[in-house]
Amino acid sequence: MNYLTSGISGVTYRVGPALSGLDGGFYRGFAGTQEVTLQIAPAGTAAVAALRAEARLLERLDHPQIVRLIDRGRTHEAFFLVFDTHAGRPLVEVVHQFDLSLSTALNVLVQAVDILAVLHQAGIIWGRMRPQAFWIDKGGLLKLVDLRGAGEAITDGSLTLSEATYLAPELSADQRHTERSDLYAVGVLAYELLAGRAPFTGSDPTELALKHLTEPPPDVAQTRSDLPADLCDLIRRCLSKTPEARPASALELRAELAAIWERVRVDEQGRMIICPRCQSAVLPARRCPVCGAQLQSPGATPPPPRKRRWLPMLTIGVSILALIWMLFGMGHTSSDAAALQPTRTPAQATAAATPLPTYEPTPLPTATAVPTPKGALTAAAGDMADADIDLIQAHIVFDNEWLVVRIDVVGRVEGGVADRRYQVFIDVDDVASGDTSIPWQQMGADYTVLFRSGDQGGMALHWNGTSWESIGAATVETNGGTLVMRVPATWLGSPETLRYGVLAVNGTASLVDYIPARGSDPASAMREP
Structure with missing residues (x-):
């Protein structure tokens, strides 16, 4: 066949x-x-x-x-x-093979409940919800791909082992399907995502159905110490043997989960550290969940969260700068390139002598780029690794007293908060004048304009020779797959010409797109007479 x-x-x-x-x-x-x-x-x-x-x-x-x-x-x-076509991997692989942060697990649960709400509004009671029916893509978007058996009565021999793992007790007792039957399955999935195992296990569907019907579920609070009390209580209610004790609807459950998720997400963002190998923002742990690099010695405890005294956008800019430093190997090795290095203090010289990590997030690069006339950089639209961040074209123009940056991407610009970052590096000198922040061929960046998906605005920063410093906010407009950022041209010294390159980062998936391609010349933008 x-x-x-x-x-x-x-x-x-x-x-x-x-x-x-x-x-x-x-x-x-x-x-x-x-x-x-x-x-x-x-x-x-x-x-x-x-x-x-x-x-x-x-x-x-x-x-x-x-x-x-x-x-x-x-x-x-x-x-x-x-x-x-599908994209990504089966959800069951993510559940069983990866250590998920609490906010990631809650994100998956909220999406699963959203899908249930769509089914319920269409008059479909599933009754056989399970992770084997979902795909999850690189950006963390959940997609339902298998609705077989929805709404059918549970009869002997009609259940698979995976279906029985999430079966509401009333369904095995020949009671009718209700929306709350599906919410029980959400409770099982929540327990599995957080504890790393399902609350009930068995060798055949009949044994599992009997356990759901007769045995009390284990307390998820005993499996890990970082679970909020209200989350544990919500899971206990979902796993109640009595349907009436569960949340009344998928929308009610979604509201409670989303409130917990938002609180957890804010807390986790405050405790993030940068992996020295892949530069992903991750929670303190023994190993990086993205690339597997060791983050701390065995037996060591995670360091306490540091107080953040700098502007949040400046912190993001420094993180992205570190990522670019790693990706491009910090410039040329020739004596001419060495002459472009700024004067360093002894402490800086010692740090620079430390070998840089050779790991690169894969796949890289994701697009081939050729500079095109009129100051536009264009990438190959069909050469994508992650449709959420792939750059297609970037263009800078002077519009009266404004510098206008237009970036066209494939996918969603306004996706999840902090999942995608777009950064434009600008060189206003005729030749590189000592700035080594962006080692694209014949380019040293003097300024950068950056935007993080989900934020209301962007940020303009200037390279002062040792670090990026903020010079003001950039206005941002998004329309589908187009991102437009504006800053006053006077902030850049009103240059007649400039050169630029663009970087897009999906820190969650450790993927990077950039134009121009490494080794290609940056594009130029000129002020119209």
């Missing part, structure tokens, strides 16, 4: 490898050069009826976090559904 042809659209799909991490029947597929996801049921089996029922449910739904049905078909061998 290498090819499947739809009798509805006439399109032929090449069947690729099976997709692991789901409950079976999912394959990568290809329609020419377009990648899709195929869900296949062998002809003459009960799975065909399940896929037909799932297709009817999906046709009622239109939401960016629910897979979109684009085609279907049948042959003598199989019945199949065709979905828009």
Whole structure:
């Protein structure tokens, strides 16, 4: 079964490898050069009826976090559904293989409840919620890909082991499905995300269903010390044997989870440290969850949070500067490049002699760039590693007394807070005059304008020879995939010409895009007469 042809659209799909991490029947597929996801049921089996029922449910739904049905078909061998292509990995792999921070786990839970709310508003009670039904992409966006069995009665032999792990006790007791049955499954998923294991385990679905029905759930507060009391109480209510003791609806549960998540996120941001290898902002731990680098000696306790006395945006600028320092190896090794280094104190010279880490976040670079006329930098749109941050074009112009920076990206500019950072480095000298902050060919940056997704504005900073110092706020406008930043041209000394390069960082996924490509000349912008 290498090819499947739809009798509805006439399109032929090449069947690729099976997709692991789901409950079976999912394959990568290809329609020419377009990648899709195929869900296949062998002809003459009960799975065909399940896929037909799932297709009817999906046709009622239109939401960016629910897979979109684009085609279907049948042959003598199989019945199949065709979905828009997946991106990322199965949620079950993230749950079982990665140590999640508390805020990350709560983010996943809030998204899962959002999806449940969409189903409930459409009159669909799931009853079989499980992480094996979700994908999660590089930016942390959750997507429902499997609705098989939604709303069906629980009968002997109809449950898989994964479904039984999250089964509400009333469903195994032949009671009817309610919205609160799905909220019980959220409680199980929350316990698993936070404790690293499900509250009940068993060797077969019947054993698991019996435990959900008769055994009290373990207390999640006993599994880790950093869980807020109100979060533990909320999980206990979700795992109540009595449906009436659970939150009344997905929207009510979402409101409680979101309030806890926001409080935890703010607290975690205040305790973040920078990994010396990959430069990701992470919580103190023995090893970096992004690249695995050792952050502290075995047995050591995390350092207490430092009081932040600098402007938040300045801190971000220094962090991104450190990332660029690592990525590009700090400039040329020739004697000419060495002559451009600013005078250092003995302490600075000692620090510079320390070997720099050789690790680079992968994949790098994600785009090839060629300077184009009229001061625009353009990257290849189809050469993307992370659609949330990929740069397509950057352009700087003088508009009267303003310097206007326009950046076009693929994906969402206004995504999660602090997930993506955009930074424009500007050289106003005819030649590099000692600034070594950006070691692109023939360029040393004098200024930088940066913006962090989710913030109301940006920040302009000047390189004073040893560090970046703030010179004022930049106004920011976003429209779809376009980001526009403005600063008074006089802040840059009113140059007639300047050169620039642009960097985009997704610290959560440890991915970086930049133009121009390393080794290419920066673009120039000129003041119109």
